[in-house]
Amino acid sequence: MITAVPLPRWGDLVSLAGPAPDPAAVAAPWLQSGDRPLWFSRSAWALAGLARGWAERHGRPPRLWVPGQFCNGSLDPLRRAGVVPAFYPVNAGPGPDWLACDALAKSAPPDLFLLVHTFGRLADAAAARAFCRRHGALLVEDCAHVLRPEAGIGTVGDAVLWSPHKLLAVPQGGLLVLRHDCPAASATGAAPSLRPWLAKRLVQKIVPARLLPRPHPGDFANDPPAAPLPDTPVLAPAALKLLAAVSRRLDEVASRRRAIAGRLLAVLAKRAGWQALFDPATITPYRLVMRCDRPEVAAARFRQYRAAGIPVESWPDLPPEVAAEPLRHAAAISLRQTLLCFPVHQGVDVAALLARCAGLTD
Numbered sequence: 093m094i095t096a097v098p099l100p101r102w103g104d105l106v107s108l109a110g111p112a113p114d115p116a117a118v119a120a121p122w123l124q125s126g127d128r129p130l131w132f133s134r135s136a137w138a139l140a141g142l143a144r145g146w147a148e149r150h151g152r153p154p155r156l157w158v159p160g161q162f163c164n165g166s167l168d169p170l171r172r173a174g175v176v177p178a179f180y181p182v183n184a185g186p187g188p189d190w191l192a193c194d195a196l197a198k199s200a201p202p203d204l205f206l207l208v209h210t211f212g213r214l215a216d217a218a219a220a221r222a223f224c225r226r227h228g229a230l231l232v233e234d235c236a237h238v239l240r241p242e243a244g245i246g247t248v249g250d251a252v253l254w255s256p257h258k259l260l261a262v263p264q265g266g267l268l269v270l271r272h273d274c275p276a277a278s279a280t281g282a283a284p285s286l287r288p289w290l291a292k293r294l295v296q297k298i299v300p301a302r303l304l305p306r307p308h309p310g311d312f313a314n315d316p317p318a319a320p321l322p323d324t325p326v327l328a329p330a331a332l333k334l335l336a337a338v339s340r341r342l343d344e345v346a347s348r349r350r351a352i353a354g355r356l357l358a359v360l361a362k363r364a365g366w367q368a369l370f371d372p373a374t375i376t377p378y379r380l381v382m383r384c385d386r387p388e389v390a391a392a393r394f395r396q397y398r399a400a401g402i403p404v405e406s407w408p409d410l411p412p413e414v415a416a417e418p419l420r421h422a423a424a425i426s427l428r429q430t431l432l433c434f435p436v437h438q439g440v441d442v443a444a445l446l447a448r449c450a451g452l453t454d
Contacts, residue, residue, distance in 0.1 A: 093301035094448070096403040098439035099293050100261040104337040112329055113336040119267055121240050121339055122254050124247065128270040131332065132279045135236045135255040135266035137325035139206075140169035142232065142251055142268060145275035146204060147175075154203035157193075157229075160424035161186050162208065163408040166236075168321045178202070179414050184423050186210055190219060192420075194226070201227035208234040209245050211433075212375045217248045230274060237378035239349070240342050250274045257331075259378060260338045260345065261439065263289035264323065264331040279325035286330050301441075312394035315409035345438045346376040352445075353380045353436040359449045360434070365389045369431065379405070379433035387429040394432060400448045405433040 119129035132138040146154040156170065158177045167177055180196060181189040188207070205227075207220040217233065224231040233249030235241075239259050246252045251274045257265040263286050270276055296304065338345075353372030360382060361368070366389065369381040384390035390406075397404040410428050414421045435445070 093296060093304055094402055094435065094441050094445050095296060095437075095439070096405070096435050098261040098437040099297050100334065100338070102297075104261065104334055107333045107337040108330050110333060113332060115332060118332055118336045118339060119269075121342055122246065122252075122256075122267055122269060124241070124271075126271070130268040130270065130276055130278055131327040132266040132268060132325050133264040133284055133323040133327050133331070134257065134321065135234070135253040135268070136166040136321055137169050137279060137323070138253050138266045138268035138276075139166075139232070139234075140173045140175070141277045141279060141325065142274075143170055143175045143204065144173055144277035146230075147173075148277065149275045150203075155200060156204045156206065157202035158206050158411075159186065159188065159208050160410075160414045160421040161210065161408055161427050162206070162411065164318065164411040165316060165321065165409055167411060168319075169325070172320070177411075177413075179411060179421065181420050182423050184426065186423065186427055187215055188220065188223075189423075190223065193223060197223075197227045202229040204232055205229045206232045206234055207249070208236075209238050211370065211381050212237045212239070212245075212378045213370050214242075214244050214375075217244055221248055239346055239376045242375070251276070256335060256339065259349075259376075259437070260335070261293075262331055262334045262338060264327055265335050266327070279327065281324045281326050283326040283328040284323040286328055301444075309395055309398045312391040312406050315406075348438040349376050349436055352438075352440060352442055353377045355442065355446060356380050356434060356436060356449065359446055363452075363454065365454070366393075366432070372436070377436055379407075380436045381407075382432045382434070384430045384432065390430050390432055396452055397432075397434075397449070400452060402445065402448055403435055407431050407433050 115131050143154055153175045156175055156177050157180050159182050160179045161182055181192040183189050205224050207215050209215045230250040233252045235246045236255035238245055250271055252269040254267040357368055366382045366384040369383045414424055
């Protein structure tokens with residue numbers, strides 16, 4: 093079966109019966125000297141915790157700038173916390189449109205500026221740092237699509253967001269890394285249950301792939317329905333145990349993701365009408381992302397690959413504020429209309445993935 097996310101190993105599941113690990117020790121692969129880690133169930137909750145901490149210190153919600161291509165679903169905890177995000181324009185990279193950002197900052201400069209390393213690609217952190225100095229903002233690096241710190245990624249922000257659960261076979265895991273005197277509020281409340289995730293993964297591991305349903309074809313134009321994030325902010329202790337087990341293999345995960353993405357790209361590149369958004373040999377890819385020449389091509393291939401049992405995804409689910417300003421956010425809207433994201437995680441059935449993709453033509 094070709095799954096959208098990696099399945100846990102049996103040996104990793106055994107760790108659920110072991111002792112509770114030290115949260116700081118589990119966070120070590122994502123830390124530099126002097127960093128302060130805070131664990132959350134997801135990085136969306138971590139960003140909300142950062143905003144709450146800033147608000148508690150300053151007596152008002154922060155002006156948080158978010159790139160136009162940011163996923164709307166990840167903003168739910170922020171909105172619930174009373175933060176109204178401002179969306180800055182991006183270019184086709186995608187990356188910040190710095191001229192437009194400087195113009196917008198003249199009237200309402202940010203307090204927190206979110207720089208996203210989209211799909212694991214290095215964003216212009218030096219320019220972001222300079223922008224934040226000019227306008228008195230804290231720089232927040234969003235590394236939710238990045239496996240671990242790499243050259244220029246996760247090393248310059250006043251705060252850094254990591255999402256190990258997006259790249260590893262774990263149900264939860266959002267890490268907020270704080271530097272200098274950056275404020276944040278810790279996660280509180282009850283931890284979410286692992287039972288639904290564990291039950292689904294066990295079925296996927298045990299039941300033969302031919303007996304499991306293929307992903308629903310869906311419609312490329314439809315975003316997921318707006319709904320609150322299901323998890324609570326707190327990281328479940330059992331999820332931390334799994335994180336401790338799987339984070340020992342980051343080198344293996346990185347190498348396998350790059351290798352799978354390279355092999356898949358060699359197959360997909362034989363078709364005209366699209367090209368890779370990035371070279372998977374240069375990063376540890378979150379997904380292999382193909383940019384189509386036209387929205388019609390993206391929609392047609394989305395249906396085709398999904399019908400073949402490949403869980404290809406559109407990206408992102410645009411915030412309504414961005415969709416409402418098509419001129420300012422033309423680049424972000426174009427990304428939504430032309431990008432297709434293929435799974436290249438370390439547990440994917442490579443033979444099945446390549447065979448199904450090779451069998452599809454225009």
